[in-house]
Amino acid sequence: MIAAVPKTSCVEIGGIPIALSTSDDRFLDLLRQRYEGFLSASPPEFELQFDLADMGPVSDDDVRVRRDGDDWLLSRGDFSARWNARTGRGSVRQNTNPYSLDSVLRILHSLILAERGGFLLHAASAVCERHAYLFSGVSGAGKTTMTRLAPPDITLLTDEISYLRPSAHGYAAFGTPFAGELAQSGENCSAPIAALFFLEQGPENRIDELPPADAVRRLMRNILFFAEDRGLVEKLLATACDFVMRVPIRRLTFYPDSRVWDTVRNFDCNYEPDSTRNFQEATEHA
Secondary structure, rough: OOOOOEEEEEEOOEEEEEEEOOOOOOHHHHHHHOOOOEEEEOOEEEEEEEEEEOOOOOOOOOOOOEEEHHHHHHHOOOOEEEEOOOOOOOEEEEOHHHHHHHHHHHHHHHHHHHHHOOOOEEEEEEEEEOOEEEEEOOOOOOHHHHHHOOOOOOOEEOOOOEEEEEEOOOEEOOOOEEEEEEEEOOOOOOEEEEEEEEEEEEEOOEEEEEEEHHHHHHHHHHEEOEEOOOHHHHHHHHHHHHHHHHHEEEEEEEEOOOOHHHHHHOOOOOOOHHHHHHHHHHHHHH
């Protein structure tokens, strides 16, 4: 029997194109539909070859991500993968469930971003008047609520996983196809980050300052990172401190109705922080 020739689609998230190859036509159709707004003709920087197998249902087991020389080993009950950071190529063995595919891509992007000074954040994000605003917090704090309350002129980047990279003047947020409760992909676009808000629900809409040490602690709690690697963890910590220094981070207490977006629009991000104090306090806390 002649083996089926692998077919490839390139998925570009956060400006990083990754080629996804498979010999299974139905799986190829599935990934093309799932990442429809993120398919790209750009030359891929990285490549993953998928081998489908009966790995069981999507697992609640803890993800394990560890180094083996130049390779990264990724494993959970529903998938296993090996990716070489030097060549950019890897292989994945998983079932046909799209959530397993999402998990593999999120882990791979978290590794790539950590090396490039970025990270994935458990946060909703949206573009308002050409600037991105991030909304993070514990489960139930209101991330999805903020996106549901957004007026029609707001562009949704994600209601679940925010994709953040350094830029010339701070940091930029990118849309992702990783959907949360809204079951809706974000728009494939990016914008400079104007502010990160940690959400709390209350009787009124109010924005309060956060001490830098508190800001970096909350930020680290919500960064998605799974690797067992001291060097990358130290890089991620340095990135978090830099982010706190360069991006306004506030506590947003809000009453869940559409008026909260007036508060967001009126937020004055043209402030002059004492960046030295921010960096020192954040670094000491870290």
